[in-house]
Amino acid sequence: MGFEATYADFSVDPTRLANSEVRLHGARFAGSHVALSAGGSVTLDFEVEDPEDVPQATLTVTALVSRLGSDLGYAPMDVLVQGEVVAEDLTVPGGGDLPHDNVFAVPGRLLKPGVNRLEIRSSAKSGSMLRLYRITLDPVRERGRSERARAAEAARDSVFTYRTEIRPAHAAFAPWQAAQRLLFHIDRDEHSLPAQLGWRGEGGAEAAISFQSTMSDFHGVYRTADGTAYEYRGRLTDRRPFSDDTVNLSASPLHRFHTEEGWGGDWHTSHELRLLVDDGGEPVERVTWRDQRGNSGTVVLHPDVSEVEVGGVEASDEFEGGGEVADNLLEDERGKWLAFADTAHLDLTLVRPTAVASYSLTSANDCAERDPRDWTLFGSHDGDTWTPLDTRSGEKFTERFQTRAFHLRSTSHAYRYYRLDITRNAGGAEIQLGRVRFAEAPAGQAFTGYYQRWNEGPIGYRGTPVAVPSAALPTARHIASELQAAVAGLSETARTLAALAEHLRKH
Numbered sequence: 001m002g003f004e005a006t007y008a009d010f011s012v013d014p015t016r017l018a019n020s021e022v023r024l025h026g027a028r029f030a031g032s033h034v035a036l037s038a039g040g041s042v043t044l045d046f047e048v049e050d051p052e053d054v055p056q057a058t059l060t061v062t063a064l065v066s067r068l069g070s071d072l073g074y075a076p077m078d079v080l081v082q083g084e085v086v087a088e089d090l091t092v093p094g095g096g097d098l099p100h101d102n103v104f105a106v107p108g109r110l111l112k113p114g115v116n117r118l119e120i121r122s123s124a125k126s127g128s129m130l131r132l133y134r135i136t137l138d139p140v141r142e143r144g145r146s147e148r149a150r151a152a153e154a155a156r157d158s159v160f161t162y163r164t165e166i167r168p169a170h171a172a173f174a175p176w177q178a179a180q181r182l183l184f185h186i187d188r189d190e191h192s193l194p195a196q197l198g199w200r201g202e203g204g205a206e207a208a209i210s211f212q213s214t215m216s217d218f219h220g221v222y223r224t225a226d227g228t229a230y231e232y233r234g235r236l237t238d239r240r241p242f243s244d245d246t247v248n249l250s251a252s253p254l255h256r257f258h259t260e261e262g263w264g265g266d267w268h269t270s271h272e273l274r275l276l277v278d279d280g281g282e283p284v285e286r287v288t289w290r291d292q293r294g295n296s297g298t299v300v301l302h303p304d305v306s307e308v309e310v311g312g313v314e315a316s317d318e319f320e321g322g323g324e325v326a327d328n329l330l331e332d333e334r335g336k337w338l339a340f341a342d343t344a345h346l347d348l349t350l351v352r353p354t355a356v357a358s359y360s361l362t363s364a365n366d367c368a369e370r371d372p373r374d375w376t377l378f379g380s381h382d383g384d385t386w387t388p389l390d391t392r393s394g395e396k397f398t399e400r401f402q403t404r405a406f407h408l409r410s411t412s413h414a415y416r417y418y419r420l421d422i423t424r425n426a427g428g429a430e431i432q433l434g435r436v437r438f439a440e441a442p443a444g445q446a447f448t449g450y451y452q453r454w455n456e457g458p459i460g461y462r463g464t465p466v467a468v469p470s471a472a473l474p475t476a477r478h479i480a481s482e483l484q485a486a487v488a489g490l491s492e493t494a495r496t497l498a499a500l501a502e503h504l505r506k507h
Contacts, residue, residue, distance in 0.1 A: 010132055054139045157241050158185055162218065164232065169231060202283055256274050304445055318338065337434075360439070379419075
């Protein structure tokens with residue numbers, strides 16, 4: 001191997017280091033980089049275990065030259081290893097906003113066992129600042145190893161907060177105005193930082209932004225719910241790893257999902273997805289992202305509806321001779337229930353009392369005139385006293401085996417018995433249905449979307465909420481702490497009473 005992953009990442013303070021120590025001379029940390037004035041230098045000491053295994057090393061210096069007013073700027077760079085020049089008066093392209101990767105070959109003969117020294121100097125002739133963003137060094141046969149290690153380490157700080165500004169679209173000379181802070185966290189356990197992010201709030205506002213590779217800044221667009229468009233930019237103010245306290249940083253919900261990927265004709269378990277986007281407005285309903293490895297995804301959030309188990313069903317009438325009985329309503333096969341009347345009712349008993357949020361009815365195989373048109377859904381605790389929950393009139397099924405969902409206008413109590421009382425059909429002499437289902441109020445939000453790995457085709461992507469223990473319920477650690485405090489308090493009380501008893505005996 002020769003030496004371990006070696007890098008210095010100046011995009012954060014303190015500098016993120018691996019197998020290295022850094023010293024600055026004539027240089028200062030400037031938020032997302034180290035700025036070197038004329039004659040300034042950055043020295044990096046790194047360990048090499050066995051230089052015989054390294055015929056050559058690949059050095060990458062990510063740098064940028066600052067502008068001089070309207071000029072491109074000028075800050076030639078020297079690169080030295082063990083004091084020997086590897087590159088001299090290298091002119092890094094200037095005048096832009098994006099840093100450049102400058103790649104050098106370091107001869108293996110310059111490396112020695114133990115501590116080695118790499119020095120980056122800004123020429124004494126420099127007229128502007130040389131900005132260093134990061135340095136990586138690898139054995140030539142393992143190029144990119146240190147950058148992958150750096151990116152994985154950087155991705156651990158995955159909760160970002162930005163100070164933001166907006167200005168009206170197509171108003172280049174309009175002043176920027178302060179806007180709401182942006183806080184976000186997206187993690188699929190792939191150890192990669194985001195490159196682009198887009199979202200839409202429940203109220204209709206939406207945004208799309210792109211980040212500097214160092215995550216120091218972003219630029220993009222923002223559109224309010226009424227359609228007004230703005231330029232949108234932000235500067236990083238805080239960056240931290242995800243923790244249990246992350247949920248307390250935002251008024252918007254932190255979503256955690258069990259996920260599956262759809263490929264090969266089936267669904268396969270994937271990594272947990274954590275998702276939080278808070279721009280000061282409504283909670284998000286759609287999020288799109290692309291990471292720095294080129295992977296991308298889109299998720300659309302929606303209620304996680306859970307079907308309720310029905311233990312049994314009885315009907316006011318059914319066609320037993322033809323096998324078209326009420327029990328067919330609970331099966332997944334395409335059977336049906338038929339009653340020889342233009343009104344009828346079904347009594348359904350749930351396995352447990354449940355607050356039903358919605359129910360669905362599926363039309364049968366034929367005879368559209370037998371479809372229900374008017375009905376009322378009732379709930380009961382005992383099967384005798386019924387409370388009306390939902391009344392419908394003039395409903396239509398436009399296809400055979402069509403499933404229609406009906407949401408209750410308010411959340412009901414948890415009933416065990418439900419009655420569907422059909423008071424009119426579509427004009428036939430009989431009533432029929434193919435299936436009846438109930439769903440309880442969602443415990444959280446699920447998502448549907450797609451995911452696409454770099455250089456591959458898109459695949460299905462879906463998720464259901466992770467059950468998080470209620471904060472109201474004390475944890476075992478919390479209970480243990482409380483018990484220890486109680487024991488300490490009782491011990492102190494016992495000592496006080498013993499001292500009082502001794503005092504009384506003496507007096």
